[in-house]
Amino acid sequence: MDTSERQPRKQGWRFVLLALVLAVAISGLVRSLWLDVYYIPSESMEPLLEEGDRILVSRVAFNSEPIRRGDVVVFDGRGSFAPLSSGQGPFVDAVSAASQWFGLTGSDTTYVKRVIGVAGDHIQCCDAAGNLTVNGQVLEEPYLYPGDEPSKQKFDVVVPQGRLWLMGDHRSRSADSRGLLGAPGGGMVPVDRVIGQPVRIVWPLDRFAEMPRSAQAETPPKNGQ
Missing domain, CATH: 1.20.5 (Single alpha-helices involved in coiled-coils or other helix-helix interfaces)
Structure with missing residues (x-):
C-alpha cells in the first residue's frame, strides 16, 4: 500500500x-x-421511580417558577443528606464520575425526593389518623407506596427560609429529612442545592414516559394565608 x-x-x-x-x-x-440524565439507585421513590430507572432532568424547570409542595426534585445532598467528602482518589473518582455521567451507576451525593415542605411550612407527624399535616391541614398523598404509612417516625418542624423538607414516596425504604433531625441543618436541604426536576423516564424502554411536575396532591396554605 x-x-x-x-x-x-x-x-x-x-x-x-x-x-x-x-x-x-x-x-x-x-x-x-439544560438537561441531564440520572440513574435511580434505590427503591425510595417507588412506585413513581423504580431502582434502575434512568431519568431525564431539566436544570431550568425552576428558573421561571418556584419549587412547590409535591414537586419531585433532584438535588446535591452534600452538606445535608451526604457528608462533604474529599473523594477516594483521582482514579477512582474519575471512573465513578464517568460511570455516573453515562447513567450506568448512581451518585453517592445526588438524591431524588419529593418536596413536602417549603419555607414557612409547619410539618407534623402524625395526627390521630396517622396522616402528615402541613400548617394544621392533612396532606393528601396519593403518591405513597401502597401499604406504607406516611411516617413511622414522629417529627414536628418548621421549614426556615431558603430550605426544603424532602421525603421519599416509599417511606419505609427512604432515607430522607426525617433521619437528619439531629444533624446540622435539621434535615432541611438548601434550595440552591436543587439541580432540577425529573421530566421523563428514558430507560428502560418499557417505562419510557413523561413525568408530571407534581402529584396534584392537596397543598394546605401556609400559616396566616
Whole structure:
C-alpha cells in the first residue's frame, strides 16, 4: 500500500475523532446547562421511580417558577443528606464520575425526593389518623407506596427560609429529612442545592414516559394565608 492510500484513511480517522470530541463537548454543555440524565439507585421513590430507572432532568424547570409542595426534585445532598467528602482518589473518582455521567451507576451525593415542605411550612407527624399535616391541614398523598404509612417516625418542624423538607414516596425504604433531625441543618436541604426536576423516564424502554411536575396532591396554605 502506498502513501497516497494511507493518507485519506488517516484523515478519515482524524475526522471521526474530531466529530466524537465535538459530540462529547456539546453533550457536556447541554447536560451542564439544560438537561441531564440520572440513574435511580434505590427503591425510595417507588412506585413513581423504580431502582434502575434512568431519568431525564431539566436544570431550568425552576428558573421561571418556584419549587412547590409535591414537586419531585433532584438535588446535591452534600452538606445535608451526604457528608462533604474529599473523594477516594483521582482514579477512582474519575471512573465513578464517568460511570455516573453515562447513567450506568448512581451518585453517592445526588438524591431524588419529593418536596413536602417549603419555607414557612409547619410539618407534623402524625395526627390521630396517622396522616402528615402541613400548617394544621392533612396532606393528601396519593403518591405513597401502597401499604406504607406516611411516617413511622414522629417529627414536628418548621421549614426556615431558603430550605426544603424532602421525603421519599416509599417511606419505609427512604432515607430522607426525617433521619437528619439531629444533624446540622435539621434535615432541611438548601434550595440552591436543587439541580432540577425529573421530566421523563428514558430507560428502560418499557417505562419510557413523561413525568408530571407534581402529584396534584392537596397543598394546605401556609400559616396566616
